[in-house]
Amino acid sequence: MQLSLLLCSLSEMAVTLSFLLIFIILKGIHSITTVSKVSVKDGGSISIPCLYESKYINNTKYLCKGYYWTYCSYAVKTNRPSSGKFSISDDKIQRIFTVMIKDLKERDRGYWCAVEINNGYDAGKPFNLSVTRGTPSLYVDHQEITGLIGDKITIKCHHLYPGEMKWCRLGSSCVTEPSGLIDGTAVTIDRSVPNVFTVAMRGLRTESSGWYLCVQGDLQMPVHLTVKEKSTSDQEPTLSLTPACEVPTPSFLTSFTIRLSLLVLFVMVTSFILFMVKKRNQTKESSATTLVKHADSFPNKCLYQEGFLLCLLCIWNLFSSLIRRYSHCN
The missing domain is CATH 2.60.40.10 (Immunoglobulins)
Incomplete structure (x- = not known):
């Protein structure tokens, strides 16, 4: 009778412990979010992200190798971030720790993203790798x-x-x-x-x-x-084009002023010479016939008029080029 009661008590205790263990495992699973299954190529590498709750920010994170939680073993931990085939990093701002597995083989199948819990059961979430020699x-x-x-x-x-x-x-x-x-x-x-x-x-x-x-x-x-x-350096590239409208530069204005001054000087000198020639012709002997006077004065008069018109034409061409160049600016 006592043996029967003892067996019953042990059975109830085992059931209770089983439910407690299942509850702890499920709680740990829901504390971490990751992938469930990834197809990868034999010999390649893969990075797996593991999102965790904010309460685990300062806890040690690790990758546990093995298909079953109770039998998995440490592969790499954040307090020892690299161990050849495996590496791990922890982004505490995003609350994601990332594990990298290199040189994948067909035997690399079951893993767990895990967090160490001080004075308690560690939290873990499983993921599986499907390693293939062909195309993933x-x-x-x-x-x-x-x-x-x-x-x-x-x-x-x-x-x-x-x-x-x-x-x-x-x-x-x-x-x-x-x-x-x-x-x-x-x-x-x-x-x-x-x-x-x-x-x-x-x-x-x-x-x-x-x-x-x-x-x-x-x-x-x-x-x-x-x-x-x-x-x-990442900004949108700007095309270097000749501007449609240019503002006259100091060098251009200086050049224009010099040209205009020389032209005015040329007009003044030419006008003075023509004036002196005309005056000399007017002082010729009065005995000359009217026909001779007209013959002498007519070419000089024409020369004077043509020279003056030529100077005006040069000035007009100079100003016209300036106007054409900048007329579209207004």
Whole structure:
């Protein structure tokens, strides 16, 4: 009888402990957000983001290798951020720690994003890697993308099989076809190219920085976006064109003034010479016949008039070129 009671007590205790353990594991799972399954190529590398709650900012984070939580082992920790095949970094502002696994092999399957809990059970969230020697089922050209504030970036998610696709922000909302918003950033989806899910993000902001996911079924491919401010070299290029209207420069005005002064001087000298010639002719002998007087004075008179008109024409041409050059400025 006592043995029976003891067995019953032990059975109840085991059930209670089992429920308690399940509760602790589920609580730890919900404290961390990450991918569930990623398709990767044999020999390649992959970066996995792990989003955690704000209460874990100062805790040690680590990657646990193993399919089962109770049997997984440390692969790398934030207090020892690199160990050859594995590396880890912690962004406390975004509350995301990122693990990188290099030289992937088929045996690299089960892992856990984990956080050490002082005086308690650690929190962990599992993810699986599907390592293939062929083309991965879902992949991107680059996991790291950089954009500039106000600009647009494009990401191409390549997939082998048909099915619904989504573009999501880790721990936030998702967008399907054709367009939508993720945390205030405009997202447009294009599937016109076979087996390519093209995502365009416009009007980038600093807040747009973070981890995003190409999602198809139970597969995800993480992509990290960094948005930077535009530097001077990143500004829109300005075309160097000849201005439609130029303001007269000091050098041009000086040149024009010199030319005009020389022309005026030439007109004055020419006028004086012609005047003296005309005066001399008028003092010729009065006995000369009227015909001779007219014959002598007529060429001089014409020369005077032609010279004067020529000078006026030069002045007019000079001013006309200036007027034509700057008339469209008004």
